[in-house]
Amino acid sequence: MALFSKLLNKIRGGSIAAADWDEFERTLIESDLGAQLTQEIITLARSAKVDEIESALLQALSAKLSSAPRDLALRADGVTTILVVGVNGTGKTTSVAKLMKFFTDQKLKVVVAAADTFRAAAIDQIQTWGTRLGVPVVVGKSESDPASVAFDGLKRAMSDQANIFIVDTAGRLHTKSGLMDELGKIRRVLEKVNPVDEVLLVVDATTGQNGITQAKLFAESVQVTGLILTKMDGSAKGGIALAIESLTGIPVKFIGSGESAADLQVFEPEKYLQGLLA
Numbered sequence: 001m002a003l004f005s006k007l008l009n010k011i012r013g014g015s016i017a018a019a020d021w022d023e024f025e026r027t028l029i030e031s032d033l034g035a036q037l038t039q040e041i042i043t044l045a046r047s048a049k050v051d052e053i054e055s056a057l058l059q060a061l062s063a064k065l066s067s068a069p070r071d072l073a074l075r076a077d078g079v080t081t082i083l084v085v086g087v088n089g090t091g092k093t094t095s096v097a098k099l100m101k102f103f104t105d106q107k108l109k110v111v112v113a114a115a116d117t118f119r120a121a122a123i124d125q126i127q128t129w130g131t132r133l134g135v136p137v138v139v140g141k142s143e144s145d146p147a148s149v150a151f152d153g154l155k156r157a158m159s160d161q162a163n164i165f166i167v168d169t170a171g172r173l174h175t176k177s178g179l180m181d182e183l184g185k186i187r188r189v190l191e192k193v194n195p196v197d198e199v200l201l202v203v204d205a206t207t208g209q210n211g212i213t214q215a216k217l218f219a220e221s222v223q224v225t226g227l228i229l230t231k232m233d234g235s236a237k238g239g240i241a242l243a244i245e246s247l248t249g250i251p252v253k254f255i256g257s258g259e260s261a262a263d264l265q266v267f268e269p270e271k272y273l274q275g276l277l278a
Ligand SMILES: Nc1nc2c(ncn2[C@@H]2O[C@H](COP(=O)(O)OP(=O)(O)OP(=O)(O)O)[C@@H](O)[C@H]2O)c(=O)[nH]1
Pocket: 086, 087, 088, 089, 090, 091, 092, 093, 094, 095, 116, 122, 169, 170, 171, 172, 202, 230, 231, 232, 233, 234, 256, 257, 258, 259, 263
């Protein structure tokens, strides 16, 4: 993750050659920062004074982060509703399980709806997590209407006086407008009764620049309020969080770092930037 450390050391040591800049550029590109951001950073680094370079970089990178609210919009009273959306296999269901643990650890009462009704296995998967983590999971029949399962889940959350209601949705391609419209329908049906507070888009960090395209297109059809960047434990390149925030304006709210329920971290931008520069 310490993308800049080698360069900074060389600059401070006073011996930086053309090849070092090339290597730095490669490092940034390979970390999924994207071409444009990489060029901006290099231009800045080349022009900054030696003793100011670190603070100049930190400032420039900070300015690239999203300025949208980063804390979850949790209600003090009533049910906070969170929709979890994304393309196939990004880690939505696992992230819902992680959120179950995240909230129950804070002594909040959680109810989940299994609105991925396309596959029976998907219903089993989320039910298994619910049983393991002690969270009620409302399911419908296989192939039943996802919006009606979500609605049943919300009714249960309200009658149970739950604090948090999470909807796990089916994976969908951001390019298929029919499937994207279905998310809008889920939202509309829920909002007849209670507002949707967060729409968290789950992006697999290992998909690199494609993740940025996904974020842009999802944001166009549903009001995405935050990202969960998963699989940051694998070969994921640390630059993707910065690239995605800079290009979409959507804040990263959580980082997924493994397959178990505990592998979720709240994204802390300052720490993240310090980590890049360390
Ligand atoms: N290493 C790693 N694996 C993860 C992480 N999150 C999810 N996975 C794995 O990714 C695979 C897909 O996860 P799911 O949670 O089923 O993904 P999904 O988005 O619900 O998939 P669909 O419902 O089929 O669209 C599983 O094998 C998970 O264990 C993560 O943060 N790190």
